[in-house]
Amino acid sequence: MSDVSVSNINRITGPVVISKFKSQHLEDYIDIFREFESKKRKPIPSTGFVTIRLSTSLSELCKEFRETDLRELLSKSRYESKVKVLQDKLRLDSDIFNEFFEPTVREINSHVENILKESSVDGCAAILMVGGFSESSVLQKNVKSTFKQLKVIIPNEANLAVLKGAVIFGHKPTTITERICKFTYGEGSSHRYSARCNHPKGRVKKDENGDLRCYNIFDILVKAGQSVKVDEEQPEQIFTPIIDNQTNISTTVYASTSTNPQLTTEDGCKLIGTLTVPISDTSSGRNHEFGASFIFGGTEIVIKVVDKESGEMMLKSVDFLG
Incomplete structure (x- = not known):
């Protein structure tokens, strides 16, 4: 599961529950990972909810190891008014969902800022965003607002850009002449x-x-x-x-x-x-x-x-x- 989903669900259930969830219900664990991966690549509304499908096995583990269900744990957390459990779904206020990604976005911005200070990138005019997270509207908006002086290029199917580049390079190694x-x-x-x-x-x-x-x-x-x-x-x-x-x-x-x-x-x-x-x-x-x-x-x-x-x-x- 991605750091984003693990760290935030950890805050609610506790690390023991997540550890048991991974070891005993790996398929459900991966499903939540896929849900977060899918949602983060889609436009996130400024208001409203983001819905994540949730396995009932997670709530059952909460009862076993925390002696209460997930709904009750949420009511005692700082997410009480922002996150709801409805049967097998987790409904999050869009601002909370965006908040999940703030630490990662800050690190990316900081890393790019450090790179742009290097003499080897003098004259850089554009940022090319590739990889699955590049499809996130949260990251795209943040990069564009932070680096207004640079053109931001986001190719179609940014998540496949690196793979496609590797295939092209394999067929025509002279495509890349310098690294x-x-x-x-x-x-x-x-x-x-x-x-x-x-x-x-x-x-x-x-x-x-x-x-x-x-x-x-x-x-x-x-x-x-x-x-x-x-x-x-x-x-x-x-x-x-x-x-x-x-x-x-x-x-x-x-x-x-x-x-x-x-x-x-x-x-x-x-x-x-x-x-x-x-x-x-x-x-x-x-x-x-x-x-x-x-x-x-x-x-x-x-x-x-x-x-x-x-x-x-x-x-x-x-x-x-x-």
């Missing part, structure tokens, strides 16, 4: 310990060669807010094995909400996948160099690896299930 990174992407790396290490204190231990190494280093590849073009290669990095008889080089790829993460163990940092490059010839040991260039902007993260000894080139994709 703005939502997260900072990087790889988990390590290096020999030095008293001059300037990163925050992290994990330090001896490797197979007996050398002290710093681990969990976040090696940034692209930063959040950075523009990347489809198939554009990032600057090449050089990898070498850590031990002489190493048969592959593996690296972990992380995403972070921070623009300048330093350790992979920081808050907001998440492992998203792994990359493994085989080493067919181990005769050069730790001196065997590989050049690696990450490629962002497409539907997946790809790395171009060049064996500096043989000249062999390979493309590897991030294993998001690894």
